[in-house]
């Protein structure tokens with residue numbers, strides 16, 4: 001099975017011109033990476049134009065966030081329907097940075113269900129802010145999964161992509177160990193099965209947090225993940241190539 005890489009450009013770059021340059025480098029790297037399905041999440045304002053210019057099939061597009069309502073008086077927000085119309089097939093939901101800005105489990109519950117209703121693929125992010133001695137992170141991740149999957153029809157549980165992305169590994173120098181990720185992947189799968197039935201076995205699990213070409217291979221082969229959600233390494237052409245090459249080598 002092909003690995004999944006979600007490239008989260010966050011609030012970068014500043015101009016459409018730079019976005020086109022970055023996307024062109026991304027496109028070339030993706031063409032060489034035959035074992036990777038790349039999902040690019042640019043700032044929403046750049047999405048439609050990048051999608052329209054792209055003629056290949058190896059890259060899909062994602063929103064970094066969206067409102068759960070399809071329209072209405074929500075100044076500054078973007079709806080899933082607008083993202084869908086712009087060419088996004090996926091949407092990142094509950095990213096740690098959005099949770100940090102006040103997004104609640106209840107918002108996330110509605111967003112996941114709304115995305116599925118539009119036939120978009122939700123990329124549900126879960127993970128703790130920090131690790132304590134008494135393994136509270138398992139309880140927290142369970143609560144996040146419970147909320148995220150609460151309104152998902154049982155028949156659609158397998159369509160959700162879950163990303164385990166603890167805040168303490170995002171934007172840092174080093175990542176967590178593949179062994180710890182393996183343990184968390186088993187926990188996530190078991191929890192989704194407990195909560196929502198056998199469809200939970202089909203849920204794809206990604207890891208996010210300081211992934212690059214130096215650590216991706218070990219995480220892929222030992223971490224029990226299908227791929228990665230990547231911040232910095234997705235908006236740097238050289239780092240992206242190195243990352244995709246590492247995945248190719250490990251595949």
Ligand code: PEP
Pocket residue numbers: 008165169170171172208209210211229230231232233
């Ligand atoms: C992210 O933004 O989701 C992320 C994982 O960032 P980074 O890869 O830079 O740690």
